[in-house]
Amino acid sequence: MITYNYATVRNQKIFYREAGDPAAPTIVLLHGFPTSSHMFRDLIPQLEDKFHIIAPDFPGFGYSDAPSASTFTYTFDNLAAYIDELLFTTLDLTKFTIYVQDYGAPVGYRIAAAHPEAITGIIVQNGNAYAEGIGAGFDPLKTLWANRTPENEAATRTAMLSFETTRFQYTHGTKNPAAISPDSYTLDQYFLDRPGNAEIQIDLAYDYQNNLKHYPTWQAFFRNYQPPTLIVWGQNDPFFTVEGAKAYLRDIPKAELNLIDTGHFALEEESHFIAEKIRTFFAA
Template sequence: MARFNFITVDDHRLFYREAGDPKNPAILLLHGFPSSSHMFRDLIPLLAENYHVIAPDLPGFGFTEVRRDPPFKFSFDTLAEVIAAFTDAVGIRRHAIYVFDYGAPVGFRLALARPEQITAIISQNGNAYEEGLSEGWNPIQAYWREPTAEHRAALRAFLTLEATKWQYVHGVADEAAVAPESYTLDAALMARPGNDEIQLDLFLDYASNVALYPAFQDYFRRERPPLLAIWGCNDPFFLPAGAEAYVKDNPKAEVRFLDTGHFALETHSAEIAARMIDFLDRSAVAAAA
């Protein structure tokens, strides 16, 4: 059974889901836009028998509350700093990371800062290569090049319930397989006063992640962490080429494709869990040999 907790970290009140025996190997699950740890609701119990599973809500998402004084500056650097402090606070030192969407640049910043703590990486549509960026990024990239009020206003279309639902169901063979509370909850939480400006700030700062791609790739080459890229191949934002690119820098990386969209856990949680467990078990055996 998952437990639903809050913990205060640097004056922020972080919400997180936790399951499994703390004596078991740890897995840190990092969600993306526009979701929260709720996206892992089906995956967590499938992993918890053999792993200590922890899934926080990033600042600006889910039920996490950031400090008001001094105001928190939302950027991917500060998100990573908060999550690093969170892992210290909950007492996980060495752990695997499951990174999805925004969770990827957050998790990869943790890996750069603390490579000795990362035992393995599972990247589920978590990009680190420019070839993985689809044309769906064009409006956001225009905002990077010219951060005008007009370009910022144009991105509000990404914050609607309709856009959120589309992200969940695009590329899925059967839309009825996607629970409506998933995109409905995301949209309701994003609609809280002030959250729209947070999301627009993060759209702008996503350019910092692309700038760090060479550093992330150097980490993959240098550290060669066990890495599984498991990808919904119909993702409208992160192309299959982004998964395949991991092998260039980490030849032992494993790549698997699923016939689904961006939110692959909505339709393939059992298959992803099975592949994760097999991958992590093999990685542990190889590390012990």
Template sequence: MTVTHNTLEIQGQQIFYREAGDPSKPTLVLLHGFPTSSAMFRNLIPALAGDYHVIAPDHLGFGQSAMPPVTGFDYSFESLTALTLELLDTLGVGRFALYIQDYGAPIGLRIASRNPERITAIITQSGNAYLEGFTPFWEVLFAHATDRVTHEPAVRKLLEADATRWQYTHGVPADRLGLISPDTWTLDQAYLDRPGNKEIQLQLFYDYRNNLDGYPAFQEYFRTHRPPVLIAWGSNDEIFAAAGAKAFLRDLPEAELHLLDAGHFALETHGEEIAGLIRDFLARTLN
């Protein structure tokens, strides 16, 4: 299946996205997390594009999208949401399913809760929407959000190579570590090491606390609109714990929950399994 690599100007910024599949078929939008890009979907896109029209953008400041300095753009999750929605509008995408992971969750769930009529289904893979999902990993980040000067040195360590590699390897069973290509964390780190990018990431770290204020609206959206939801989550994820996956069932008891023996980037070790879950789920849901 052919995947094309494209760029559109949105709000004066160059936004990169991968696209595959027949646009006349149901659309699935894949939203990546930190510190990666749409490259995390390099295998999932062709696995799904035979049946679906798949779009995977790079958020501004990530991957191949533009990277204006923090002095030239308001880096916030609200701003990233607006760019994503305008990209989809520009591409003429009306209704679509969402795959949300990590940072993709507060972006995608803002879109969904504000435009419920456009959402056909949601797949969440370590895409948090409940306080139960937060682990001790977040303590320094939330401390940084209240006192940036004191805690910035500790938070900057999360932008270094060891921390990037840890995100991919932690929680992965020993017999599956060989499935993770070193290209993953090497590419992510190369993007992080671009001049000015760490300042962008620090700004988004600071803004992340505002996502929690949106959780009640996300949860009300779940209760009111009952979107079909597939939860495919690494049970060993130490960034967003399995408790965050289970919490979806409180508002969406009919959601499908699959806890995988994986870490934060479950696609790297369970990509074929997740692709199969998605195909089965969307075939039943969208038909």
């Protein structure tokens, strides 16, 4: 049974989905942009008989609080700090595997590097930690990174936050775009269109460049701790490249790499394949 919960972290309400027996091995599911824990809606029921699942919404996303960008610091450091406190202090977790996708990677890898002893494994689904993993889809952001002007912010809003872009993220590179439920990108767009959300997303888009500075730290964590790592990567992703997926093998040679003929949100088409890989790879 999946439950839908709120916890208060530093005066902000953080939403999370929970399923499975708390005594079972825990997997923490960390979502990407522009979605929320909703992206795991098909995966959780396929894992809850064997694992304890926690899937939070980051501040500013989904059903978690989204305070104004003028009153809250929207950086990946801060998102990670809130999720870190949720996991270790509020939920009292001590050991878990992280599942990271897109924005979930810089959040999850900050937590992993700070608490390496807590990480029992990593599942990577189009979550980047290598310079060669940055694809052409990031080109509009690079202009913002170089010069944060009102004009470049406006261009980024157009490039990132429109309904057409949100739908593109779900359907591009899929085998059968007509089979992708519009519920996913329609719900995401609802949250993107909330008053004040554009400013939140621009702050995070601008801060994303700082994730690249952390890559050496995260790669050192991989090399030093060799966490069991399962890579399930949509190979037609315009944002994160296949080269970025293969790069993990440099630091974690025993990682299992699966390139899947789908796009950025691989779970939309391949949740059964990914669930079976997780169940097999992390079999007790």
